[in-house]
Amino acid sequence: QKEVEQNSGPLSVPEGAIASLNCTYSDRGSQSFFWYRQYSGKSPELIMSIYSNGDKEDGRFTAQLNKASQYVSLLIRDSQPSDSATYLCAVDSNYQLIWGAGTKLIIKP
């Protein structure tokens, strides 16, 4: 059974600090990795995608991938209250996305 694991949280971070979200996956053959944000009662929206080892930056967001350790992370710099949401890690495995259960992030003003 291919799996994606995330700490369910909640992760509480002060406004303006860096939020660090982590994800591990079991399928060594996976090549595509995604972070989605889901506000309560809403559908997921794509924040970042990453395909190769290393860091990928987009504004306040940085995705990090380490295929050898089967580990993906998302850093959010200068956290804002509007970043409070559940962050879902998704891994492409044999043409389907396997999703983690999500980490609930709370940004405290």
Added chain:
Amino acid sequence: ETGVTQSPTHLIKTRGQQVTLRCSSQSGHNTVSWYQQALGQGPQFIFQYYREEENGRGNFPPRFSGLQFPNYSSELNVNALELDDSALYLCASSLGGPGANEKLFFGSGTQLSVL
């Protein structure tokens, strides 16, 4: 606004009944995927359709079936509803070909409650 619409938004059914959920994708999005999201869980892949053919299926029984139409609309049908089928059902469209998951555009979902 993703351009993907789902109907109905909420639905209440009783065990053993059948249900049809609908999704309308953006024009040009040939691939549509359906997901089940239970409370507090991540989405679970049900199946994917590409140009009206089922392209892949997750670990769901045959009572979950689907259709995709040439006008970029699609349906998810569930027969013999069970209590555990209560969940948020999401459809997601994408521009790419079979297995394309690079950027999914999600609808707002249908919340199904089975009593």
